[in-house]
Amino acid sequence: AQSVTQLGSHVSVSEGALVLLRCNYSSSVPPYLFWYVQYPNQGLQLLLKYTTGATLVKGINGFEAEFKKSETSFHLTKPSAHMSDAAEYFCAVIPLSGGYNKLIFGAGTRLAVHP
Amino acid sequence: DAGVIQSPRHEVTEMGQEVTLRCKPISGHDYLFWYRQTMMRGLELLIYFNNNVPIDDSGMPEDRFSAKMPNASFSTLKIQPSEPRDSAVYFCASSLALAKNIQYFGAGTRLSVL
Numbered sequence: 613a614q615s616v617t618q619l620g621s622h623v624s625v626s627e628g629a630l631v632l633l634r635c636n637y638s639s640s641v642p643p644y645l646f647w648y649v650q651y652p653n654q655g656l657q658l659l660l661k662y663t664t665g666a667t668l669v670k671g672i673n674g675f676e677a678e679f680k681k682s683e684t685s686f687h688l689t690k691p692s693a694h695m696s697d698a699a700e701y702f703c704a705v706i707p708l709s710g711g712y713n714k715l716i717f718g719a720g721t722r723l724a725v726h727p
Numbered sequence: 728d729a730g731v732i733q734s735p736r737h738e739v740t741e742m743g744q745e746v747t748l749r750c751k752p753i754s755g756h757d758y759l760f761w762y763r764q765t766m767m768r769g770l771e772l773l774i775y776f777n778n779n780v781p782i783d784d785s786g787m788p789e790d791r792f793s794a795k796m797p798n799a800s801f802s803t804l805k806i807q808p809s810e811p812r813d814s815a816v817y818f819c820a821s822s823l824a825l826a827k828n829i830q831y832f833g834a835g836t837r838l839s840v841l
Contacts, residue, residue, distance in 0.1 A: 648832075654834055654835075655820075655834045656818070656820075656830075656832040658829050658830075658831075702770065706825075714783070715772065715830060717769060717770040719769045720769060720770075
């Protein structure tokens, strides 16, 4: 079965530092890939998605992610963290094989940004 | 558009009581999803509808849970009777289609069953 692994349930960075949140998927057929962000007491909001085309995807708030088929990865990055980036980030996939075409979420990574 | 609207935002109830969570999807969206979020299990899809018809309820934990969508602008998730282990945040989401279409989430209902 398809699975999504987010390495590190908690990540802490200094303001202005690089943000790197890791996501790996398990299927041999690359799925559709998504990153969602959840701010405290709010619902999930789409940051970016990859379906086809350019493997480097730019999203909102300065985030981007790169699809690497050889590594089955879709890591999320931001060059310079801001205090307002503190939130929980979820990687999610929609498998393109097996007839299961619903979002499967990773466990989430909580990002803390300190001054 | 106001986005996906869920009510109530918070619900505190006692074990054994009936709980009804409500959702208004974004107008024009054909798909509606109910998710549950807990620390232990993360985000789980409970059920989803297409054009008001339940398509997949395999994520519904047990018969105490039921969901309806009487029309395109309203859905309910009901728990009867509620148990403390049902305590979680329940999200509703809607989208234009499955697969690569974006799902838009409501702010969630935080349920506490005492």
